[in-house]
Amino acid sequence: MLSTKLSGEVIRRNKNLGLNEYKFLLKAIVSSGIGEQTYAPRMVFEAREECPTYEEGIVEMEEFFNDSIDKLLKRQGVCPSEIDVLVVNVSMLACMPSLSTQIINHYKMREGIKVYNLSGMGCSASLISINIVENIFKTQENLYALVVTSESLSPNWYTGNDRSMILANCLFRSGGCAILLTNKDECKSKSMFKLKFLVRKHHGAREESYNCCLQKEDDQGRVGFHLGKTLPKAATSALIDNLKDVALKIVPIKELIRFAILSFRRRLAQGSTKSGAQPLPKPSINFKIGVDHFCIHTGGKDVIDGIGLNLNLTEYDLEPARMTLHRFGNTSASSTWYVLRYMEAKRRLKKGDKVFMITFGAGFKCNSCLWEVVRDLGGDNEEEGENVWKEDIHNYPPKTLTNPFLEKYGWLQHEDPNTFVIPDDYVIP
Numbered sequence: 001m002l003s004t005k006l007s008g009e010v011i012r013r014n015k016n017l018g019l020n021e022y023k024f025l026l027k028a029i030v031s032s033g034i035g036e037q038t039y040a041p042r043m044v045f046e047a048r049e050e051c052p053t054y055e056e057g058i059v060e061m062e063e064f065f066n067d068s069i070d071k072l073l074k075r076q077g078v079c080p081s082e083i084d085v086l087v088v089n090v091s092m093l094a095c096m097p098s099l100s101t102q103i104i105n106h107y108k109m110r111e112g113i114k115v116y117n118l119s120g121m122g123c124s125a126s127l128i129s130i131n132i133v134e135n136i137f138k139t140q141e142n143l144y145a146l147v148v149t150s151e152s153l154s155p156n157w158y159t160g161n162d163r164s165m166i167l168a169n170c171l172f173r174s175g176g177c178a179i180l181l182t183n184k185d186e187c188k189s190k191s192m193f194k195l196k197f198l199v200r201k202h203h204g205a206r207e208e209s210y211n212c213c214l215q216k217e218d219d220q221g222r223v224g225f226h227l228g229k230t231l232p233k234a235a236t237s238a239l240i241d242n243l244k245d246v247a248l249k250i251v252p253i254k255e256l257i258r259f260a261i262l263s264f265r266r267r268l269a270q271g272s273t274k275s276g277a278q279p280l281p282k283p284s285i286n287f288k289i290g291v292d293h294f295c296i297h298t299g300g301k302d303v304i305d306g307i308g309l310n311l312n313l314t315e316y317d318l319e320p321a322r323m324t325l326h327r328f329g330n331t332s333a334s335s336t337w338y339v340l341r342y343m344e345a346k347r348r349l350k351k352g353d354k355v356f357m358i359t360f361g362a363g364f365k366c367n368s369c370l371w372e373v374v375r376d377l378g379g380d381n382e383e384e385g386e387n388v389w390k391e392d393i394h395n396y397p398p399k400t401l402t403n404p405f406l407e408k409y410g411w412l413q414h415e416d417p418n419t420f421v422i423p424d425d426y427v428i429p
Helices: 004-013 020-028 054-076 099-107 122-139 162-170 184-189 208-212 231-250 252-271 301-311 315-328 332-345 404-413
Strands: 083-090 114-118 143-152 176-182 193-202 215-218 221-226 293-296 352-363 365-373
Touching: 004 020, 004 404, 020 162, 020 176, 054 099, 054 143, 054 176, 083 099, 083 122, 099 114, 122 143, 122 176, 122 193, 122 301, 122 332, 122 352, 122 365, 143 332, 162 221, 176 332, 208 231, 231 301, 231 315, 231 352, 231 365, 293 301, 293 332, 315 332, 332 352
Parallel strands: 083 114, 083 143, 293 352
Antiparallel strands: 143 176, 193 365, 215 221, 352 365
């Protein structure tokens, strides 16, 4: 667990940072919306960020795979040999043999299994994995599919001083999940969700979108993950294009007609604005008519705020994503599944509810899907498994979402450091 104190120590260990870079990093943490119960790989605690090994990345994944897959298969009473499709997505660790092959070897899965190993797909990779399974299910019946999604931080921890690359160290945390999907008729009563549709949008042909989020070397040859200033613009553009397709699948015709009429009126009125007339407000589609819950990728506080603004969501709608960001941080492609489990732990998910899941990823991509809740969730049903929020859910949402980083490093938000007393343990190497 990465506490406030340890986070400060990790930042101070980087000898390549000057005073301005230290301030920038701590400011980023203060405003990130992340608490001090998130998780980091072993090498961070053992102070080996400068020289992470290939083996550390493999071990980090093996520990997660063995724990999560074991629990999932045991809970559902499914043998590894019964898995027909395996899809693994870990974006920033490519190895030989592949991670999917390592899972097959560990669990001695059957020879005829269909295997897909995805890398470089970013935080939106888990819905790409779901899409692969969806397409296979359309052509074959009575299958079990296992989707495993995580991210390896060990070999990708940045130790340079490029601001666009050290930011990733503040946002990304360890996490992952394993998902069992099936199109077997006899499993309907045990299922938790049913996939209604999935929409993918990829803006990789646009230079701004392509360059805003990528892995590269800095001027000193240190590899890191670059988050550019055009990222918010690229995310908004991809989201809007995705929602255009989603609206036709979710929103009732009556709402679409209302939106079309208001848009037409606004265009007609634009010609009169030159004469001093007040311009009409930009209309928006009410997605909440066709959706009960919004499962949003925890890319960061600004990402959550941006989606909330675009979809006119309330704080109740955004609560699962905000609380997940605070408790677990940005766990890349697995983050939305932590958000989904929060909703379940809060007993929000009732039979027939529609859950809209939105994810973003390098490329730049925006993928989304709609799940239907098959049965009431959040009870003591063993088939649903032990919820990752079980120990903490009674603490969320707190009356006041305390930010331990703000309490310790809040003085950095002011240009004049003398405005606040600098903590005694804040020492620049």
